[in-house]
Each structure stands twice: as structure tokens, then as C-alpha cells.
Amino acid sequence: MKRINKVVLIAFVLAISLNFINIASAETDQTKDVNVPLRIICEAEGAKITCNPQNISVSKGTNLLTVKVGSTEVSINGKTVTLESKIQVVNNRVMVPMSLINKAFGMNLTTEDIIKAIAVKYMDLIRQGNISDCSMLYSSYLCQDITPDLVKALGTGLSSFGELKLGSVEFDKNALHESVILSYNSVLIGPFKYIIRFDSKLQIDDFMMDIVPTVPYMAPGYDDSTKYTEKAVIIGDGKWKLPGILTMPKGDGPFPVVVLVHGSGANDMDESVGALKPFRDIAVGLASKNIAVLRYNKRTFEHNASVGVTNKFTVKEETVDDAITAVNYLNTVQGIDKSRIFVIGHSQGAMLMPKIIKADKTGAIKGAVMMSGNSRPLQDVIIDQYQYFYKLNQMTKAQLDFYVSQYSMINDPSFSADNPPKGYALGNKYWWADLKTYNQIEAAKDITTPLLIMQGARDYQVSAEKDFQGWKDALSDKSNVTFKLYPKLNHMYTEGEGEMSTNLEYYNPANIPSYVIDDISQWIGSVK
Secondary structure (H helix, E strand, O other): OOOOOHHHHHHHHOOOOOOOOOOOOOOOOOOOOOEEEHHHHHHHOOOEEEEOOOOEEEEEOOEEEEEOOOOOEEEEOOEEEEOOOOOEEEOOEEEEEHHHHHHHHOOOOOHHHHHHHHHHHHHHHHHOOOHHHHHOOEOHHHHHHOOHHHHHHHHHHHHOOOOEEEEEEEEEEOOOOEEEEEEEEEOOOEEEEEEEEEOOOOOEEEEEEEOOOOOOOOOOOOOOHHHEEEEEEEEOOHHHOEEEEEEEEOOOOOEEEEEEEOOOOOOOOOOOEOOEOHHHHHHHHHHOOOOEEEEEOOHHHHOHHHHHOOOOOOHHHHHHHHHHHHHHHHOOOOOEEEEEEEEEEEOHHHHOHHHHHHHOOOOOEEEEEEEOOOOOOHHHHHHHHHHHHHHOOOOOHHHHHHHHHHHHHHHOOOOOOOOOOOOOOOOOHHHHHHHHOOOHHHHHHOOOOOEEEEEEOOOOOOOHHHHHHHHHHHHOOOOOEEEEEEOOEOOOOOEOOOOOOOHHHHHOOOOOOHHHHHHHHHHHHHOO
């Protein structure tokens, strides 16, 4: 799903473009002792730091802490305390145990407090253009991707927003990262959020800007928590591993299971937009019908900054690889019926379903559901969307003409990722060049895996008349394909009135109707 308005604006304001695009517990012990950067934390707490060649002294009120790099002995108010390990320097920062700061100054800081302080300090540093200090806060993975020039460009972009007023500082966590969400307001661009993700060493592992406003989510009436359990998991390994949630029906099983695959853009595991969380609706709805569901944060969401500077990034890395990794992960989970693994793709995820099925070399995918997948080239679908925005006065004629000219470059037979046309500004050129070679209709024709193709008739993003009909025209004679059209539903599968929906509907609290959950459940049960 493509979004317009402020998201498009920010992509061009920033000097750096993000070019779009093992089981673990989510519980983190907030009382665990970790090493923290002495100066950042103490300054955040209003302490004064004095350095000399031998010692570092920190004073706060009547309390005095003195440490020496390379020594296990520190002084608290003149009394010697012996630590379990030596004071070390990491990335040119003196690191000390969090428990030491708490003991020296009578505080009770948690890791949540620590990363909030680091996040606020980082934003100050980056806007000041303090490149070296910013880089010292990055994880080893992020250091591989974010060069000093890119750090400078990020700072320049943020500074161009004018004076920023910091509002709330929120904390969030999943199985992979602990995150700080900083809310800002700018007189130039309005409110926005900046998400900073930390690894287990309290180093910044990724970051992203979020301009899309949210509205409180409303749980569906069919959400019965007595019928399922949820477990935080990590799929994959290495740099691109992703956090997810496995929703399991209560009981002995084994249960059939579904993997949820997102649409375009930086989507979280719930595929949240506005007031809607369609993937969460599907997860709790199917779990109440004895079908397990695995959903996970998309790579472009959890690793937004690293993806943004990855040169040859295609839909394989964006979507296909992680979908297959999720399928393979389920083969290791107790209580799952390994012979009944299904995949549900929404929007771009549905468009890529034939590619995902063909990438499943072990034949683990029993069947697939395609929810509102475009059968036409994506660039043509996006142009239709923008023309619709123009009709609704949500775009100017100049903006429309700009994007039409941009996507026309993609359609030009001579388009080359290695030598893009002058004025090209659509992000990762290799992503578009790769997608241009993909014909989802032709790829689906020789697939024998059972498919359920679903569509909302009021969908303005993927056309029932053009795209759903395109699938029907090409695949109606295939016995493995079932079609389902819903008269009242939009692209996010919530109900509305009128012939065609608008993006404003996504900000009305609503849920996927129970009849859609029923149809998916019944279809899964029918696949033998």
C-alpha cells in the first residue's frame, strides 16, 4: 500500500532517502545490570563531570563518584568499591555498570530510563552535526551502513524542519529491540515521531521517521483472549532477523498455521495504519477458530535505516526471503501441523505470492490467500491512486504531473538501474528494475498450490474492476483458484459506504468483519 501527503514530502526534504524500502522472549528484565555511557547518562541526570589524566569525577548534589579507566576500583564519596570487571572504553565512551550510577547517586534507573536518555541526547547530537559522537552510539551492524556523510545528511534534513519541540518520550519493546519513540512538533511540517531502536548492548541499531498519524485501535468483537496465547519470537538470524508474534490456539494441536505477508511500505507486524490493525484482526480471529498465525515486523520497518542505504535491494530481500524464513521457522514449532502451513499476502504481499510460492523449494506452503493483490504493474496502480487523490483534491496538479512523469520512466523500455534517466527520484532504482521483470499473472498460471483470491469492491488502491478482474480473466479456468469479492470492503478490509473508499476511512476505528475471518477459515479447512 502506498501512502501520499506528508510521507511523500518528508522523503524529499531529507537529504538522505531511505529508498523506501531461534525463539526469544519479548520480556526484558528491566532490573538487569548493563554497562551504560557514563557521560550521557550523568549529564541527563544533571550531574557534573570533571576529567583529568588519572580519574573521571562525577558530582551530583553532595555525592561524588570517581572512576578510572582500566581499574576495578571506584570511589563513592571517598569510599573504595570494587567492581566485578574493569571500567572500559567502548566506541570512545567510558562505560560503567548501571548499578554503579544508581548506588553512587541514590537513583533507581532502569534500562528504559537509560535508552530514553541516550535517544534524546542522540537527537540533540545529530541536529548539532556532531557526527563522531552520533556514530559512537551505533551498533556494529548500523556502523556498517551509516557513513559519516549520511549522518551529516540526516542532521541537515532534521535541521531543515526548523525549531523542534519535544513532546512525549515513549518506550516500546519486541523480541529483538527496545525502542524509544520521540514525539516532535515542527512549525514547518507539523507533528512527527522519530523511532530509535536499541540492541541488547543499548547501542542504536536502527531509526526511522514516522509522519503518519495514528488513532486508537479498537479490538474486534471476536477477539476472545481465552481461546489463544501469544508468544514473541524472532525469525531468521544475523543482521536481518525480525521480531514477530506467534498466536496459538489453546489446546493440544497440532494446528494449521498462517504466515501474514505485508503490503508495500514500512509495515509493522499488525500492518497498522490510522486506526486499523488488520493483521492483528486476522491473527486473533483465526486463532479463535483453531488456526495459528505468525506475523512479524517487515524488514523495511524494523531495519528501516539499514534498508534505506542498501544499494541493490529488491522485493526478494524486502518480502520474499522473510516470508520463506517465516514458513521454515514454523517447521520447528511444537503444536504446528507441518503439513498445513498457509500464507496470506495483502496488497504487495498478494502481488508477490506467486514469487513466494515458487521460492518455497521444500513445498511447505499448502495454500495461499491473496488479499487485494494487483494483477497490473505496480507503477500503473500507483498512478491510478495518485489520479484519484487529485480528484479528491488531496494532490495538486503539479504533484500529479511530477509522479506521472516519474512512473513513466519506469515504464520506458530503456529504463536501466545502472543508468537511470535524468531527474529520476523514485528511490531504489534496483528495486524498480527487478519488479519490472516480474509478471505476477504469468507466474501464477503454472502454480498448482490452492489459492484464494479476495478483493474489496470499494478498494481505491487496488481496483476490483481492473486488478481483481485481471486475476479472474487469467485464472478462472484453474481448479485450484477460488475468488471472493466483498461489496462493502475497502483495501484494508473494513466496511464503508459509497461506491469508492478514501484514505480517510482508515482513521475510523473498525475491524475486518467476522465474515471475512469465516471465509478464510472455511477455505483453509477445505484445502486437502
